[in-house]
Amino acid sequence: MKILVINPNTTGSMTEKIGVAARAVANPTTEIVTLNPNKGPVSIEGHYDGAYAVPGILELVRQGEAEGYDGYVIACFDDTGLDAAREVARSPVLGICEAAMYTAAMLGTSFSVITTLPRSIGIIEHLAMKYGMERFCRKVRSAEIPVLALEAVGSDAACRVRDEVKNAIAQDRAECILLGCAGMTDLAQWLSSETGVPVIDGVAAAVKLVEALVGLGVTTSKVGSYSFPLPKPYIGDFAQFQPQ
Secondary structure, eight states: OEEEEEOSSSOHHHHHHHHHHHHHHSOTTOEEEEEOOSSSOSSOOSHHHHHHHHHHHHHHHHHHHHHTOSEEEEOOTTOTTHHHHHHHOSSOEEEHHHHHHHHHHTTOSOEEEEESSGGGHHHHHHHHHHTTOTTTEEEEEEOOOOGGGGGSTTOSHHHHHHHHHHHHHHHHOOSEEEEOSGGGGGGHHHHHHHHSSOEEEHHHHHHHHHHHHHHHTOOOOOSSTTSOOOOOOOOGGGGGGOOO
16 A cells, blocks of 8 residues: 655655654555645645645645555645545545544544644634534644744744643643644654643544555545546646646
């Protein structure tokens, strides 16, 4: 089995960190490849960044389909470009927010999400409603850190995330915690041991769920919403993306 894990931003150090987390949970027979687009934002912090990350994501998914990948993980907690990627791919495509929320719902009766900047709170709240998870989601909290602080040597970002996790457990009565950024993937085990509650990294959850879907022999439905894009001309810089 071969899974492509896509970091939608262009920061290579984060892509490497995501790869370590993905390989740590993957079956020995699963090959994990981690890539990021060669164009787009260095971090995704809001709708605007997300919009400019989508073409690079779709380019990698199209390339992956040509190379025969069995499944894909989009490693941004905004689930950036997820629905569009599912139109392109026949193989299963999972977003890490979706995977983390569904996983948490099987481990407890409630969860809170710890994200980076406050501007991401609304995006994640809307995803919880989209996935039918609003009744499980106690609160989406911000650690008040930019995404790239998680990559900076000497940053206090990890301690800020830890403090907000503890606040969520005490104040929200959250039974599970979701790390609301792929850049936090290396903090999950440490935070679980620090707090005694399940702290879920969406990258790890998504990898295991993709393995399960591939093992079941199922693929993305091509009847209705996730049908392949309709052939039509695309003009200008996006001509290379036009559906065939």
